Amino acid sequence: MQSPSLKATVEGLLFVSDGPTSLDRLAELLPEYDRAAIRISLQELRDGYEERGSGFTLVEVAGGWQLRSRPELTPYLSRMFKGRPVRFTQSALETLAIVAYRQPVTRQEIEYLRGVDTGAVLKSLLEKRLIKILGKKEIPGRPLIYGTTREFLEVFNLKDIKGLPTLREIQSLDEIPVYEVQEELPLVI
Amino acid sequence: MPSEAVGTSLFEGAVQGYNVKLDVFEGPLDLLLHLIRKNELDIHDIPIALITRQYLDYLKIMKELNLDLAGDFLLMASTLLQIKSRLLLPLPEPEEGEGGEPEDPRAELVRRLLEYQRYRDAGLDLGACKLLGRDVFVHPCSDVCSMEGITKSDDGPLELDLYDLAEAFNRLLSCIPAARAHEVAPRDVLSIVDAISEILDRLENQEYLEFEILLLESPDQERMIAFFLAILELCRIKLIKILQNSRYGAIYIFPSTTVEADLDGDADAVTFP
Structure with missing residues (x-):
């Protein structure tokens, strides 16, 4: 043979x-x-x-x-897979996008960007293993920081994290370093 | 104050088909973007009075329909009012040595709106990807022949993080029966130190311990918690390594020396931030 x-x-x-x-x-x-x-x-x-x-x-x-x-x-x-379609809500996609593009990112930063409470969405994304806790940020309160997982790449058909679609440019907005904006972040518990 | 005329005309149509309408807005920023687009406004030059009025009208409709007003919406309402009042006040004299124009009070809001729009669009782009399980599918792996045992593992043990460990612990906690009230005999209390030495003793005789078995041996919550804390502590001082074979698979506890010997130190086990 x-x-x-x-x-x-x-x-x-x-x-x-x-x-x-x-x-x-x-x-x-x-x-x-x-x-x-x-x-x-x-x-x-x-x-x-x-x-x-x-x-x-x-x-x-x-x-x-x-x-x-x-x-x-x-x-x-x-x-063939009728009973269990994969669906994502707009809030889940928004949150995922923020985590994906901005990782490592804290919950406070995500909520500042979205303007709404994001606890429940983060929890469900964690459970689906699309994001994970990377550690704690060395700032007062030591908030958890989040990042995307390998499963995220698998589910979204991405080769690697650089394979994300590029963010659409903001027209004519002065480049403000993002972290400077976040310094002024009001404390939301 | 919002005038009645604007309030009713703007959302008149919305009230009937209202349930659908509300779901559209993910939050105050989403609603503001919607109002800006609806009125065909320039995002860099938002007439705050107009937007605030329409925004408040919307909140009023939410209230009339007895919906819980999310605090986030109210926070944005007060931000809008604050911006408006700052716009009305005369500008403070620029301080010495601080050149340049004072910032438009609206600038921060505009930045947030644009930034939000950016990520909302990015979310839509993500949703348009060829999603696994929705648009594309893979050969389902059949578990019939899935291999048991550590040595046969395919890709080597997986890393697992604190979240996995805590989740596994919670699952186990829910397995044990609730405290029995009629029990009066004093129970022997197990300290974390005792638990640590017990784990270490057992690891001298055995190659590894199974997380689940170790914890389920404990007859009550207190002992279980003592063991769990002991595991965390041992991990912190790097005397043990914790590995998992597959997602949701059994979690194993190794003395850190054997792991390094066996795996050539390539499996970076749990590290706690």
Whole structure:
């Protein structure tokens, strides 16, 4: 029997993996192959799926590679997952956006930006593991600081945190360092 | 004071289809942005009197409908009034050595509005991503063959943070029955120091301890809390490491020396900020 090609081996690994698999991890699993060759085979696989219009694609997400269904199939595939659609409220998205772009960020900073109490939203995002507590800020009161998680990248289909859509520029606003604004923050308990 | 005419004309249509209407506003900033857009105002030159009037009208409608007025909305109302009164007052003489024009009282509000708009848009952009579980799906991993045991772990133990640990502790606390009132015999009290030495003793004989088993052995809350605090303390002084094999998986406690030996120190275990 012919020994399987590297491409097939990588494809098989991606198929059975239960999360995004990093190139490092693949290289570690396949010591008999060159790291560069593994990278090339990943790209070949991705291009191959595109070319033949496959039902799934290979995407780079959360620092790894993962087989995901083709977005065009959503209307059909979602029939399979009817009971539990993933939905985010506007407040959850706003809060996530602030945490994602401004991390590490405290609850007070988020609430100042949003103008509303954000405790419940933060709690639910923590429970969904989209954000995590990074530690405490060394300012009076030592408030908790929050940041996004790997799961956040996975759910939002982002390669890494730099893959976030760029913030739309504020027109003609003097560049004010954000932390200076926050110094004047009224204490909201 | 808001004039009746403006109040009714502005939100007349809104009152009927009102439930839908209210959900639109995430907070005072959202409402203000809506009013600015509705009146086609320049955000850098907001007529505070007009906006404040409409804003207060809106709050009035909320009150009439017996909705709980969130404090945040009231705070913004007073901010608006404060800005208006500052606009009416003559400007104070600029202090010596402090050149430049005094800031427009509205500047801070404008900054906040623009900043808020920016993140609201960013939130919409995020919502438009190809969400996992909504737009794209992955091969569901079947747990049938999922591997048990520490050594077989796939990516090595996961880091876990204080939040995970506290969550696990809460879950366990809810497992034990509530205090029994009829019990009168004095119970032996376990101090944290005792708990620490007990954990360390056991770790000498065993390779690792399982968090859940360790805590569930305790017959009551007091002992459980003593053990939990002992674990936190041991972690703080770096005598143990706490690792988890998979999300929501069992949590293991290792003496810190074996972990370093086993994992070559690459798994950075719990560190408490």
